[in-house]
Amino acid sequence: MSRTAYLLLLAVFLAPAVIIYSTFSIYPLLATIFNSFYDRQDDGTSLFVGLSNFTTLLSDPTWSAPFWNAFRNNCLFFLIHMCVQNPIGLVLAALLSLPRLNLRATYRTLIFMPTMLSVVVIGFSWQLILSPLWGVAKMFLSFFGLGFLFGPWLGEESTALLTISLISVWQFVGIPMILIYTALLAIPDELIDAATVDGLNQFQAFIWVKLPLILPTLGLVSVLTFVNNFNAFDLIYAMKGALAGPNFSADIMGTLFYRVFFGNQLQLGDTSMGSAIATMMFLIILTGVMIYLFVIQRRMHRYSF
Amino acid sequence: MAEVLIDKLCKSYGSAEILKDIDLKVEDGSFVVLVGPSGCGKSTLLRCIAGLEPISAGGMTIGGRQVKNLPPAKREIAMVFQSYALYPHMDVKGNMAFGLRFAGTPKAEIEARVAEAARILQLEPLLKRRPRELSGGQRQRVAIGRAIVRKPQVFLFDEPLSNLDAALRINTRVEIAKLHKLLNATIVYVTHDQVEAMTLADKIVVMNKGRIEQAGKPLDLYYKPANLFVAGFIGSPAMNFLEGHVTGSGRVEAAGSGLTLRLPSSCKPGDKVTLGVRPEHMNLGAAPGPLLQAQVDLIERLGETGYAHLRLPTGQVVISEVRGEPGHVTGDSISVGFDPVRCHIFDAAGRRIE
Ligand SMILES: Nc1ncnc2c1ncn2[C@@H]1O[C@H](COP(=O)(O)OP(=O)(O)OP(=O)(O)O)[C@@H](O)[C@H]1O
Ligand SMILES: [Mg+2]
Secondary structure, three states: OOHHHHHHHHHHHHHHHHHHHHHHHHHHHHHHHHHOOEEEOOOOOEEEOOOHHHHHHHHOHHHHHHHHHHHHHHHHHHHHHHHHHHHHHHHHHHHHOOOOOOOHHHHHHHHHHHHHOOHHHHHHHHHHHHOOOOOHHHHHHHHOOOHHHOOOHHHOOOOHHHHHHHHHHHHHOHHHHHHHHHHHHOOOHHHHHHHHHOOOOHHHHHHHHHHHHOHHHHHHHHHHHHHHHHOOOHHHHHHHOOOOOOOOOOOOHHHHHHHHHHOEOOEOOOHHHHHHHHHHHHHHHHHHHHHHHHHHHHHOOOOOO | OOOEEEEEEEEEEOOEEEEEEEEEEEOOOOEEEEEOOOOOOHHHHHHHHHOOOOOOEEEEEEOOEEOOOOOHHHOOEEEEOOOOOOOOOOOHHHHHHHHHHHHOOOHHHHHHHHHHHHHHOOOHHHOOOOHHHOOHHHHHHHHHHHHHOOOOOEEEEEOOOOOOOHHHHHHHHHHHHHHHHHHOOEEEEEOOOHHHHHHHOOEEEEEEOOEEEEEEOHHHHHHOOOEHHHHHHOOOOOOEEEEEEEEEOOEEEEOOEEEEOOOOOOOOOOOEEEEEEOHHHEEEOOOOOOEEEEEEEEEEEOOOEEEEEEEOOOOOEEEEEEEOOOOOOOOOEEEEEEOHHHOEEEOOOOEEEO
16 A cells, blocks of 8 residues: 555544544643633724633632632532442442342442433432422431431531532432442452452451452543543532532532633623633643653553453 | 271251261371362362361361361361462462461471471472462472471361373372371372372272262272162273173173173072273283174274274274284274173162172
């Protein structure tokens, strides 16, 4: 094959991916970053302003207060997922991979089910469940004599974000579970037999043999959680609207961006500042993923059996 | 070291009986090899001895101690797995020391035992490597090292050589034999390989469908197989079987011809019998003893020896060893003889008749 023909062939095979990826991923990303350097004037023209949108966002109190609030909330949102969703996913995966377990497929499907439901449906159902007026949560707790524990969790500043985070955990716990379960299945039984002969019980074998072997998967799950959480928007929007109330206590980067970029109620849309926020989100996620790729993943070994 | 006594051991998974009434004595310091067709329960028996599978009925003692309800780590056994089952995330030293560390062995003692095992198995330069940086043979040695450091009463091997190439397999086989002498160890060893079984074993146990067909010294099994199964299983190529029936005193009608053999007095005319002759005990052309007419189907030449596939008038194919350069080609009609003393006779139920 001649060199030109080879290059042509290369182009033909690469073209679909390059075109689709460029149009729908790279172009919007670059356009957003580009936008964030401009300020849209009242007459419709755009003026290059350099980094001033970012300085405004980070130093002007009217902008920086909501920004840092959203950032803090977002970190909390991520932390809750890391501390609740992923450990539960790990435990569920470990239980699912127990050698003597009946109804394995049933459990797997049931736990994975919420992940396949629409976020809007989930948000709405949980709003009904938790409603102080007619929610079943209150009746459920009262039934066990625990009624005093109940509170309007979604309506209080101190608990709204936590409640929504836990609902999100409930919805998505199936994903870490499936990923970790698959990794556990790949560990040969003989390895666990060897550990048993070496004197470890099931639990110790899990901690000392299985866990180190699935560290790469745990890393992957963490980074996926990070990316998803800092891109989150839909559940909070579905349950709390763009204002992410009460008093922005559930406001995260996604909802902040939405309000600024598209406008909300009396707030006019501001594409430049919106783009600046979107760029900040991109940078935050980029930093996180970079840390994972260059610091954490390099120290981990993948094992083939 | 210790002896292993297995007493009426049964093992079932649900309703499937995998092992039935296994009685076995593994003498102190002896090398016992379990052989049998795939799925006959060799690994299951080994895992029962290890304690990795609970037994359904019967008992087992190791060194005089009832171990039925003891976990593997308390049985003072060590197991070498077919896939080696090395911990991928630990280096060679870590792999060998892991069990000892868990047992709370003092550090100095661990160091000493690992160093000793590494010396015996020539693993010293490899102690800091991870399993994936080792060749198959080296991994095998690490797996054996991990067993040695435990100073077990009994070593259990499940097809340890089956993942090695042919040359390495012979080497490692010799090393295992040396190791057995050196450690004076009691070993139970599962294999598919006849040669491994014959060369390593003090005692071979032939299993079939969850039962022990025969247990004995390798040559006893070769010269005096207790039944048709063992006769067909031990020896390669397999023993030839000729169906026949007793026609008169000392006479058998088999393979389309009448043969005169020295039959035991318990054989009455009309009894169905099966004659078994090993390929290496057959001779093309003249022979001291009965002759069969046959046609050459195929001759396989291996160099010094070869195997002739011969078609009898009944259509049955028998295999005869040939030495030197046979002058026969496919299609030749020849006669093949065998030494009646070397002929095994089995009754209708497949049991050996002396
Ligand atoms: N966990 C299990 N549940 C049900 N049946 C099993 C289980 N493990 C093994 N068996 C059955 O037990 C029988 C014996 O298995 P085993 O592994 O002991 O055979 P083997 O003699 O080692 O065969 P191979 O030479 O192929 O290794 C097989 O028929 C197998 O299907
Ligand atoms: Mg097996």
